[in-house]
Amino acid sequence: MQGYERDTWYDRAGRIVFTNSKGLVGVGLPRKGGRATADVTFTTPDGRSQTGKYGWDDVHALQQAGTLPAGSTVTTTVLDDTQPGGPQTRARSYTAPFALASREADYRIAWAFFEHNSRQ
Secondary structure: OHHHHOOEEEOOOOOEEEEOOHHHOOOOOOOOOOOOOOOEEEEOOOOOEEEEOOOHHHHHHHHHHOOOOOOOEEEEEEEEOOOOOOOEEEEEEEEOOOEEOOHHHHHHHHHHHHHHHHOO
8 A cells, every 4th residue: 555655646636647556547647658548738837738648757757857837737638438428538637736645644644633632
């Protein structure tokens, strides 16, 4: 489980933009882009955009290099077969910055809150 948490990245709204979890196949971007993957479009806050066969490794490298500023969107399409009426193509957008979650840090905050409030 810790291995999944160390490589599950979230966007500003808490959506999973990439995960290596085998239980979440099809969630977020693939690790590598290629001919068989959907196009991905990067759009910066000033409106510049670039489209290509990108994967999470490409997105992460851009963020690390500082060329994907906060507020940029990464948009791709997915085939959604979860609703009545059959499969539909849907756009999925993720908003930078992308970050890892820390369950341990979250628990420390929660336990400190409960400890403080239990004394009152």
